[in-house]
Amino acid sequence: MQKATFAGGCFWCMVKPFDQFDGVESVVAGYTGGTVPNPSYKTVCSGKTGHVEAVQITFDPKKISYEQLLTLFWRQIDPTDDGGQFNDRGLSYRTAIFYHDEEQKRLAEVSRDALEKEKRFPKPIVTKILPISEFYKAEAEHQNFYKTNAEHYEKYSKGSGRLDFQAKNWDRGRPDRSELQKRLTKIQFEVTQNAATEPAFKNEYWNNNAEGIYVDIVDGAPLFTSSDKFDSGCG
Numbered sequence: 001m002q003k004a005t006f007a008g009g010c011f012w013c014m015v016k017p018f019d020q021f022d023g024v025e026s027v028v029a030g031y032t033g034g035t036v037p038n039p040s041y042k043t044v045c046s047g048k049t050g051h052v053e054a055v056q057i058t059f060d061p062k063k064i065s066y067e068q069l070l071t072l073f074w075r076q077i078d079p080t081d082d083g084g085q086f087n088d089r090g091l092s093y094r095t096a097i098f099y100h101d102e103e104q105k106r107l108a109e110v111s112r113d114a115l116e117k118e119k120r121f122p123k124p125i126v127t128k129i130l131p132i133s134e135f136y137k138a139e140a141e142h143q144n145f146y147k148t149n150a151e152h153y154e155k156y157s158k159g160s161g162r163l164d165f166q167a168k169n170w171d172r173g174r175p176d177r178s179e180l181q182k183r184l185t186k187i188q189f190e191v192t193q194n195a196a197t198e199p200a201f202k203n204e205y206w207n208n209n210a211e212g213i214y215v216d217i218v219d220g221a222p223l224f225t226s227s228d229k230f231d232s233g234c235g
Helices: 041-045 066-074 102-118 150-159 162-171 177-183 186-194
Strands: 002-008 024-032 052-059 095-099 128-131 213-215 222-225
Touching (some): 002 066, 052 066, 052 095, 066 102, 095 102, 102 128, 150 162
Parallel strands (some): 095 128
Antiparallel strands (some): 002 052, 002 095, 024 052
16 A cells, blocks of 8 residues: 545545545545644644645555546646635645655656646646655544535535636536537547447447546546446446
């Protein structure tokens, strides 16, 4: 097992995106990057400890790679905001990738540079890539918040501005049908827009075994990882 640590604003919203994938053993909300030992939620939010809210992921690299986790991380945040995230302002809500070894550092830098080259955002990427320091597990009430306080979590995700930002900058919305007809092949259009079914053993991916995260061809949203696939015997 390996660990990955990401800061993406409020840690309530950073657990679910990773927790749902096979190969992720646990996602713990906590605090890191500061100078005061054993910080609490209250002291971290004061901005005086130097910590940021973060999640630490324990994962099996044979099932999901660090590169895949990085891809998921970028899609949760506004990497151009160095004053917080969305409606949550302050130093404790800054974004960062905390690497656990030199290979993670290299992969994080490669992913950041690739995102910068996409020119997706009008402003430069400011998410820091830093060596991991002591990680402190947050209080029990902050763990798995999307499960224990589902209604509050859904309202907060929307009210904070995070979901709207993701829809605008990552999902890009759903293009209209006329645009999709020009961009997609006939079978892609029928399957994604008209609930058609690809013919068994005669489609592009029926025998595809490439590793990675498979995404929606229309808006790029993650669907599942290669480790979720299995041979159903029906093509």
